[in-house]
Amino acid sequence: MEVLEEQEITKLGYGPNCTSDMFMSTTYALYERGVVHEKGLLAQDLPPWLTRITGKISDKSRLFPSAINHVLINEYLPKQGIMPHQDGPAYFPVVAILSLGSPVVMDFTPHSSLGECRHVEDGIKLDERLDDERPFSVVLMPRSLLIFKDKAYSDYLHGIRDCEMQYYDRAVNATETSKHDAGNQWRPGLEKSNEVRAEDINSFCRTTTRVSLTCRVVSKM
Ligand SMILES: O=C(O)CCC(=O)C(=O)O
Numbered sequence: 001m002e003v004l005e006e007q008e009i010t011k012l013g014y015g016p017n018c019t020s021d022m023f024m025s026t027t028y029a030l031y032e033r034g035v036v037h038e039k040g041l042l043a044q045d046l047p048p049w050l051t052r053i054t055g056k057i058s059d060k061s062r063l064f065p066s067a068i069n070h071v072l073i074n075e076y077l078p079k080q081g082i083m084p085h086q087d088g089p090a091y092f093p094v095v096a097i098l099s100l101g102s103p104v105v106m107d108f109t110p111h112s113s114l115g116e117c118r119h120v121e122d123g124i125k126l127d128e129r130l131d132d133e134r135p136f137s138v139v140l141m142p143r144s145l146l147i148f149k150d151k152a153y154s155d156y157l158h159g160i161r162d163c164e165m166q167y168y169d170r171a172v173n174a175t176e177t178s179k180h181d182a183g184n185q186w187r188p189g190l191e192k193s194n195e196v197r198a199e200d201i202n203s204f205c206r207t208t209t210r211v212s213l214t215c216r217v218v219s220k221m
């Protein structure tokens, strides 16, 4: 594994809205399988422990056009998030994010000027449910897998707030969070006081780092 220098991060294809500065300010460390070379990043095979994970994601979901060959591992400190961005045409139309450690809320914000890459692959049925293009959020619990594709990929920015407290009252999966946090591990406010405040119920406190594995297919390596 190589730790990438700041200038290498821009080569990973995050699209015009995301500069390397944004990434360096929000993300603690970025690791990528590959060798840093003056012409860019040279491809290497993913290690076996990782292909076991990516193979499962690909086989179970059946949403990837071919084997996942690109995995970005990000580590976030409790106050760190990632600026709203779009992943760019290099990985269109699908991305899977496996989350470990502290839960976070990922916000999806419609962005009308995006979407040029949407029709790159003919025959893909766009998700009609997103046609009204409202912002929405998704809670990413530890060990969860989020897969988003097509219009959610091309017409929305996704990002995580730079904040220890993550509010999820408007998240599409808000009602499912309690069953994944039965002991209120991520809601210390609920344990301490008898007085239950709405913000304690609808928020998580990030007490540890979060590590995410962003899995994608790059057709041209
Ligand atoms: O860490 C995450 O959950 C998101 C990462 C991401 O959006 C990216 O690497 O493009």
Ligand SMILES: [Fe+2]
Pocket (backbone or CB within 6 Å): 085, 086, 087, 158
């Ligand atoms: Fe992203």
